[in-house]
Each structure stands twice: as structure tokens, then as C-alpha cells.
Amino acid sequence: MFPAMRVKIVGLDPHQQYYIAMDIVPVDNKRYRYVYHSSKWMVAGNADSPVPPRAYIHPDSLASGDTWMRQVISFDKLKLTNNELDDQGHIILHSMHKYQPRVHVIRKDFSSELSPTKPVPTGEGVKTFSFPETVFTTVTAYQNQQITRLKIDRNPFAKGFRDSGRNRTGLEAIMETYAFWRPPVRTLTFEDFTNMQKQQGILFLQQRDYMISYTTQDV
């Protein structure tokens, strides 16, 4: 899942132990298709039968509120699959559907049913947060060059596909990168994506490799 979801949490009890988990739930019961000439997602029938949502338990769990609040919590190890029979503990999604990632803060004393292959429990001791700007649509192939480019330019592992010096001069490529993306010091925020959504009318991501990144205060 790239870009990874990143959150900062305040207001926890420093001495209380918490799990932090993420799950990804359907936004609606529709299936979508991408219409290339109008650059829009269109409804294309009803959703496939949903799979019970799995939980991704953040690997730093179990930790104290103090520990969680001192770091940016990154979900960059979360893996997605469209294989409904997956036994690797990955989160299972359908292609061409809309999804909402959610962050759960779970107090240790209410975590009896916590398991990667079970839905996240609800109720007392569990707080759930979701950010509408992180809704995304799963795809099976990139259909928008700016998304492809985002993923290539921002992900260190995709450096081999960058333009730099191939069909551009070195300096030209650097300048262009800086004109579209921000300097490396600044974290990419959800505004970057919503702006792209407005421009493109879409936001999509690929099978086994999706998603949204942002940093927010005051969760």
C-alpha cells in the first residue's frame, strides 16, 4: 500500500497500553469502471459480495500511549490483496470498488477479540477514526499518468522507473520534479491528493499496491 497512511495521535493516557489497528471498509455497494475519455469513475453495477474485513495490527503494538504519541504512526507494511483465499494475513479487497481506510485505537483491556483475520471489535475502549479524503478506488492497472508518476517519483523502491536523465537532461528533470511535487522536506499531505482529484476527477490505485498518505494532528 503506497503511499502509506501516516497518523499522529495526541490525547492518549500515557501509561495506558493500546493496540493500534487499521481496517478498510467498503464505501458503498457499487462496482466502478473508469471511463477514459471523460476521465471519470462511473457506477458499473452492484458490488461483489463483501469479505469480512480483516484488521492490520500495527507492528509496534502493544505499546503505551506515551510511546504511540511520540512517533508518527506509519502503516507502510500493510499489504493488500484481491485473493479472497489469502492466508498471508493481508487485507482483502475487491478490484474496482471504493474503500475507506480506518484507524482504530484499542485499549489493552478491551482487546480480547483482536486478531488479524477477525474484524476489529467495536464498543467501549475502542475509538475509530476515518478520513474521507483517504477514500480510494482499487484498480487492476494504472490508467492515469499522474498517479503512475506520483507512485514512481515518491516511492524509493520505484526509483528505477524515474525519468531523470532518460528523455530529459538532468537539471530539467529535477526542476520539473520540484515544480509538480514538493521539496523532500515537506510531507505529502492529503491536499496534494484532493487537488489531483479535482483536476482528474479520480483517485485510484493498483492491486497489491494501493493508497493514500497523509499526516494529521489531533486525531
Add this chain to the structure above:
Amino acid sequence: MFPAMRVKIVGLDPHQQYYIAMDIVPVDNKRYRYVYHSSKWMVAGNADSPVPPRAYIHPDSLASGDTWMRQVISFDKLKLTNNELDDQGHIILHSMHKYQPRVHVIRKDFSSELSPTKPVPTGEGVKTFSFPETVFTTVTAYQNQQITRLKIDRNPFAKGFRDSGRNRTGLEAIMETYAFWRPPVRTLTFEDFTNMQKQQGILFLQQRDYMISYTTQDV
């Protein structure tokens, strides 16, 4: 530290939480030198002033007795240094000294003082095990070809230095490997090393990269 120390533990309380830690303590207060023509370690004066031993807390800590007993516990991430000012949390040793690694099983409720840069606590709730056959001498350069070869042949990361097919034919190299070392299925045990000690009169290892591997039951 290679080969890594590996242990199997039985007899813990399955529901009790434990830390498992390793430290490495001096065997005596002597400094050694290696006499090449006699293939022996000789005393070469008194030891350097000892540094307070650090603890390597196994990364699977904290875990239940049940969890610990179900796996082989490997210390392959333990790192050594001879830099007394180290701030990476590595275990600090002097070159050309003899050392004994120790394994500590620490019940959670007696682990108040547990820290990577502090000595392992002693007393109730802490059990310490040491295996005399894992004593080793630190060195600054390999002086025995069979040790060099052991480290090259057994460590996946050193595959680039293996003999296979360089100054031998492929089959010849394979046969020779199997004649001296065991088939890959079998775990290298301390007997392999003690036999080498008897033959060679030595057992030594290199700075930033040492040590002994064995698997034992009934710790």
C-alpha cells in the same frame, strides 16, 4: 555475530510473560595473543579494564512462555563492537579477550531495571544460563583458514567468497564441502566447533562479527 547463538527453551509457565536477553561476560582477566607456529592462544598480559556489560534484549520480547517455547530463539541480530563509546546499543567487547555469552530468562514482573545499556538484573525472577562450549576469543583478523572457511561457507551473506567453481571444478567443490561440513538439513552443533578446537587448539572470531551457534534442549 556469526554463527548466531540459538536456543530452545522448555519448562516455562505458558501464561507468564518473559523477556529473553543475552549478555557476554569476560572469562578471565587476561589478554591473549595467537602464536601462529604453534597454533595456540597464549596469555599476553592482563585484561583491559572491563566495560559494564550491556544486555541484548531479544526482539521478540515481551512474549508469553508459550510463545517462547514454540520457537527456536535465535540471536542473529546481536551486534558486537570494540568501540567503547558505541551509541548503537551494540555489545562492547575488547579485542583479544576471552568471553562467555549468557542467556537470561526474565519474568516480566522482575524486569524493572531492564535496559539495553544496563547490566542484566540478577536475583529472583531471573534465570541465567551459560554454555562453556560457547566461550570464544575476539580477534582483529582471521588467522585460521578453517574458521574463515566456516564463516564463508555457512553464512548466506558471504556466498560471494565461496570457492565453488573458482579454482576447483563444480562437482569437486561440492564433494569437498559435504566432506568437511554437514548436509544443510542438519543444524551445526557445538561438537563441530569443539572438534575444531581439539584439532586446531583455537577458536576465534572477528571484531564486529563473532561467535558460536548451537541448539540445545532442556535449558
Add this chain to the structure above:
DNA sequence: CATTTGACACCTAGGTGGCAACTT
């Protein structure tokens, strides 16, 4: 003279999109 340091080639391990071949 022994020891330490840094650059190096060579590995393991795993995360990228591209692409051709295949399935549906």
C-alpha cells in the same frame, strides 16, 4: 608490527512498475 578504517564486490531479502502471455 598489529590494529583500525573505508571502499569495494558480492551476496540476501524484498519492494517497484513494465510487459508479455495467459485467462475470463
Add this chain to the structure above:
DNA sequence: AAGTTGCCACCTAGGTGTCAAATG
């Protein structure tokens, strides 16, 4: 036509011993 799969080159990140040079 759209989706899936496997293989690929290309990366990151880090664990090996070697060697030459610097250090003492």
C-alpha cells in the same frame, strides 16, 4: 476487452570478507 499471473530489470537496505591505506 478486461483482468490476472509470472518474470524481469531496477531499486533500497543491509550483511559478508578482502584489500589497501592509514593509524599507532
